[in-house]
Each structure stands twice: as structure tokens, then as C-alpha cells.
């Protein structure tokens with residue numbers, strides 16, 4: 155924000171502006187070494203070499219932190235605070251705009267007007283990361299330290315992140331692992347497609363929400379899921395129940411139910427996961443290739459579907475998803 | 488002090504999938520316990536229950552005699568290390584190790600001390616200012632371990648931390664972790680599917696299959712006295728040779744008789760066991776480790792040695808030894824013999840079997856007879 159950089163220049167002091175929900179920070183949250191959780195507690199006092207002032211603009215609360223060794227609230231300080239208040243009231247931080255876009259508060263005309271202005275920021279994948287209230291700051295810290303983000307803002311029980319990085323899935327897998335090891339919290343992360351303009355946010359945001367729904371429905375264990383990988387799940391979820399039932403009955407006959415155990419189940423899962431590649435599958439579940447072939451033969455004999463054949467495996471996969479959706483696995487050991 | 492007790496712990500996932508049945512173990516302070524078994528046997532589930540990430544369906548878990556069933560993971564005083572270490576790319580090694588403590592609001596000087604102490608243990612003091620991209624694979628792995636060490640946990644939980652590394656680095660890191668355990672003097676619980684890893688690292692190993700504990704023992708004991716056929720086959724590389732046959736009595740001596748009528752002498756001192764438990768004339772499995780099959784010597788006429796003639800099918804030179812493959816009664820067998828073996832593929836080789844080296848297993852229960 156221009157006002158802040160001007161004040162910063164004149165005062166020759168470090169200055170930070172941060173919204174209470176940590177969704178907006180100037181220059182950025184890394185700029186000074188402060189625990190954001192403590193800000194509210196230290197408002198109107200000196201904390202770790204910064205004077206903390208709290209202000210409210212419409213419904214949003216902000217903290218201003220100005221470098222100083224003791225707490226003061228003189229005329230100059232008040233002037234500075236007023237200037238910041240004034241500029242904040244005319245300035246609409248991008249996160250506010252994004253909130254409004256998701257909530258469809260804008261007309262098409264409004265959107266057009268913002269589109270150009272934010273074209274640099276609104277570029278990349280839309281990612282939703284679930285967080286519990288108690289770890290909001292920690293998870294925020296983990297995200298911004300793991301990946302370059304265009305935008306990160308809390309919304310409902312999620313952080314909405316826009317990031318333009320490559321290998322996005324791997325990076326968010328790392329984030330989920332770090333959240334787990336640091337906080338013992340098992341998060342869920344949904345990655346949507348790449349967007350390049352404001353209007354697309356809301357559509358992709360909803361796709362991410364759908365990912366979470368499908369994850370629950372099909373009991374998917376992965377912490378990080380890409381919307382693109384959910385297409386088949388979506389199709390199955392929307393299938394006519396009668397068709398679902400007939401596919402299910404055809405494949406999971408009595409004979410199949412007699413042979414299925416954890417080994418067979420794992421084999422099927424991994425064979426799909428490894429793109430029907432025999433060597434990779436055998437390796438991933440640490441069995442000999444011949445054992446794998448033996449199991450696939452067994453599946454083929456009882457179900458009539460040979461997973462090594464494309465058409466068979468496609469139908470079988472649909473049936474397998476139906477089975478997961480219905481969650482009927484009564485395993486015999 | 489940090490002991491760990493699992494008392495009849497059970498895990499049933501939604502959908503009635505029982506992943507772990509009745510897990511009982513008393514783990515003492517400073518032990519290095521390895522959970523080992525094939526894919527899907529419940530290792531990760533057990534570890535996650537200890538961590539508190541997975542609710543237990545039945546039973547109790549105690550850490551230091553304190554019931555932790557209802558204690559959230561963050562208050563259990565544990566640290567976890569996973570397969571893929573994900574270091575923060577823009578932070579130095581120091582900052583990476585300090586990060587978790589910073590999140591937990593530790594004072595700066597305390598963080599500094601803890602990180603330096605951990606770095607000393609890991610011998611990476613000179614690398615603290617480097618960013619991840621300036622570190623080798625092994626160094627990154629050590630920084631990742633450092634992130635767990637700085638927390639000073641009572642128990643370390645590691646789930647296949649090395650499985651993504653290349654073979655050479657894996658062997659190197661195994662040693663590092665053993666060394667680390669010795670220096671830290673805390674309890675380690677380590678999950679792997681790799682029996683070599685289990686054998687070389689664990690002070691005791693827990694062999695699991697289908698959610699059931701098969702045996703809890705020292706690696707040596709699990710190898711020498713496996714509790715059943717599964718443990719015997721799972722532990723040891725190459726795998727133990729297994730043959731099916733019948734126990735017979737001939738001239739007042741007990742033999743293991745193969746389908747082709749070959750007789751193999753059974754140890755005299757185990758005779759009582761077999762007779763008392765009515766195994767005579769019954770079918771059993773016989774196991775013999777490849778390293779116990781040696782080259783036959785016609786001059787040896789000991790009372791406890793049997794000689795079998797086999798045709799060599801494959802020879803693999805492994806340095807000081809040769810792995811020779813052959814078939815007995817349709818079963819693929821393997822022997823580790825001295826590399827002075829002068830026979831070639833297709834030739835007949837004499838194999839000598841010592842009665843004391845035999846393992847017998849019940850045909851129905853697959854439990855060890857001796």
C-alpha cells in the first residue's frame with residue numbers, strides 16, 4: 155500500500171499492517187518477527203520491540219505494528235494511524251474482492267472492471283486447505299513457508315490459496331505432511347484447475363468443495379486430491395441407482411465375495427493406482443510379480459473381468475467405486 | 488523414562504475392516520522396536536494409534552504408565568518421521584529445525600540451544616546455514632530427523648522413513664538411525680516391510696500379518712526360533728526352503744520322508760516332542776535355511792547328517808558364496824554354498840542336511856513344532 159511505504163520512508167521505522175484474520179498483511183507476514191496470535195493481547199502496548207495499535211475499518215479489524223523500544227501514543231502516532239485508516243477505507247484489499255466474488259456479490263460489469271487490475275494476482279491453481287480454528291496461524295505459517303502463493307485467505311473452515319507453482323500436487327502433499335508432523339492434524343486439501351481471471355474463482359472454489367464431498371462419499375484416504383482426478387467418481391456418484399445396482403451385482407457375485415480379502419483388495423487398489431502396470435504394482439505392495447499375476451487371474455476367474463484388459467478394467471473400476479460408495483466390504487480373513 | 492504398553496489394542500475401520508486384532512506389547516524405555524510385515528498387515532495403523540491419530544476401537548495404550556487413550560496426539564510427547572521429508576525450501580537447515588519450536592512459541596534462546604544440540608548429535612553443525620537445495624539427500628534426511636529431535640520426545644515413531652531413498656543411501660541412513668538411537672537413548676518405534684531393515688535395526692521386532700502379531704522377539708530369536716511358518720519364511724534372505732513330507736519311524740529312528748521316498752534324519756533330541764504330540768505318520772512342513780545346506784562330503788558319516796543329491800539349475804556367484812538353485816519334489820530350493828563349488832549347471836551336487844538345522848511346522852496350524 156502506497157501510504158504505508160511513504161510513512162515507512164518518513165519515519166525510518168519498520169511498519170507492518172495486518173488484518174486480524176491474517177488474510178491481509180503489508181508488506182508481508184515475514185517482514186517482522188512477531189507471533190500474530192499474540193497481537194490482540196498486546197494491542198496498545200509494546201511487544202517485542204513493536205508498538206501495537208488496533209483499528210477497525212467497517213467490519214474488519216487491523217493491527218498496525220510500528221518499530222519502537224517503548225510504547226508511545228503521541229500526536230504523530232495518531233496522525234500516522236489516521237492516515238492508514240483513511241487509506242484503508244478507500245482501499246479494497248484483494249481478499250475482500252475475492253470474498254465477494256465467491257459469494258457472487260458482483261455483477262458481470264464489476265468483475266470486468268477488477269479483472270484487469272488483479273490480473274497479476276489472480277493467476278494459478280485454486281487450492282482449499284481445511285484447518286481447525288486452534289491451528290489457524292500455524293497452518294498459515296506452514297503454507298507460506300512451503301510454497302509461493304499469489305494469495306492466501308481464510309474463508310469458512312478453509313484457507314483459499316492461489317498459487318502458480320509447478321508440481322502443485324507434490325508441494326501440497328508436502329504441506330499436508332508438515333501439518334501432520336508439526337501439529338498432528340490431518341488436513342484435507344483440494345486442488346482445482348488453473349485460473350487466470352477473477353470470474354473463474356467461484357467456479358473452481360465450488361469444484362474444490364465438491365472434491366471434499368466426493369472424498370467423504372467414496373472414503374478416499376488421500377489428504378491431497380486434485381479435482382481432475384475426480385471425474386470418474388463424479389460420474390459414478392451421479393449414476394442412476396438401478397444401473398449402479400446391476401453393475402454391482404454382476405461383478406460382486408457370491409464367488410467374488412468368497413475370495414476377497416485384504417490382499418485382493420490392496421491388489422486391486424494398487425493396480426489401478428499404478429496405471430495397470432504389473433511391475434510397478436508388484437513393487438508397491440512388495441509382492442512377487444507371479445503372485446500378482448496369480449491374484450489377477452483369480453479375480454478374473456470369479457468376476458469374469460480381467461483387469462489387464464482395458465474394457466474390463468474400466469467396467470470393473472466403475473463397479474469398484476460403486477462398492478466403495480456403498481461401503482459394503484465385509485471382509486473375511 | 489518412557490515405556491510403552493499396548494493392551495489388547497484393536498482397530499476396526501468403518502466398513503467393518505479390522506486392521507489390527509488384539510495387539511499386546513510391553514515396550515521398555517530405550518528400546519528400538521521394529522514393526523515388520525507385508526503390505527496391509529496393520530503396521531501403519533498400529534503406529535497411528537500409538538500417535539493418537541487413529542482412535543482405538545478397543546484396548547488401552549499407556550505411555551509411561553499413563554493411559555493415553557483419550558490424550559490428543561500433541562500431548563503425547565511423541566514425534567513422527569515419515570517417508571518423504573518435506574523441508575521448507577527457503578529456510579536454512581537451522582530454520583527448518585527451529586520452525587516447529589517457533590510454532591510452539593518457544594523462547595528464542597531455548598530454540599537456539601535445542602537446534603544446536605540436535606545438530607551436534609546429527610553431526611550437521613557445519614551445515615546449519617545451508618538451504619535444502621544445497622544439501623545432499625542424506626544431509627536433508629538428517630535435517631528432517633533434526634526437526635523431530637529438537638522436540639525432545641519420549642517416543643519416536645517412524646513409518647518407513649527410508650523407503651523412498653536409493654539403495655545406497657538407505658543402507659547409510661540405517662546406520663545413522665541406529666547411531667542416533669544410541670545417542671538419544673529414547674524409545675524408537677520403527678515401521679518397515681523390509682525384513683533386512685528389521686533384522687539389522689531392531690532390538691526387538693514385532694512380526695505382523697493380517698492384523699495379528701505373529702511373534703515379538705529379538706531378531707536373532709525370530710530367525711532361529713520362528714513361531715510359525717510365516718515368520719520363518721518372512722525373516723531371512725534368501726527365504727527358508729520349505730518341503731512337505733511325512734514323519735515316519737524306521738528302525739527305531741524318526742525320519743522326514745519326502746514324496747519321492749527320500750529320508751531325512753530328524754534330530755534325536757526332538758524325538759519326544761514328535762512322539763508325544765502324535766506327529767509320527769503325519770504330514771508336516773519342513774523348513775531349512777539356505778545357509779544351512781552345505782556341500783555334501785561322502786566321508787562324513789555322522790548320525791545326524793543326511794545327504795541328498797540334486798541337479799543344479801542356476802548358479803549365482805555372490806562373492807564368497809554361490810547361491811545354487813535346484814528342485815526337490817517340485818519345490819524350488821536354494822542353497823548358499825562356498826564359492827569353491829566346482830560343479831556346473833546341469834551337474835549333480837550333493838547337499839548335506841544337519842538334523843539340528845531342521846524346522847518342522849504343523850501342516851494345519853503352520854505353528855512351529857520345533
Ligand SMILES: Nc1ncnc2c1ncn2[C@@H]1O[C@H](COP(=O)(O)OP(=O)(O)OP(=O)(O)O)[C@@H](O)[C@H]1O
Pocket residue numbers: 375416500501504505506524525526527528529530531532533680
Ligand atoms: N482409514 C482407513 N479406512 C479403512 N481401512 C483402512 C484405513 N487405513 C487402513 N485401512 C486398511 O487397514 C489395513 C491395514 O492397513 P495399514 O496401512 O495399517 O497397513 P501397513 O501394514 O502399514 O501396510 P503398508 O506396508 O502397505 O504401508 C489394510 O487392509 C488397509 O486397507
Ligand SMILES: [Mg+2]
Pocket residue numbers: 530531532646
Ligand atoms: Mg504403512
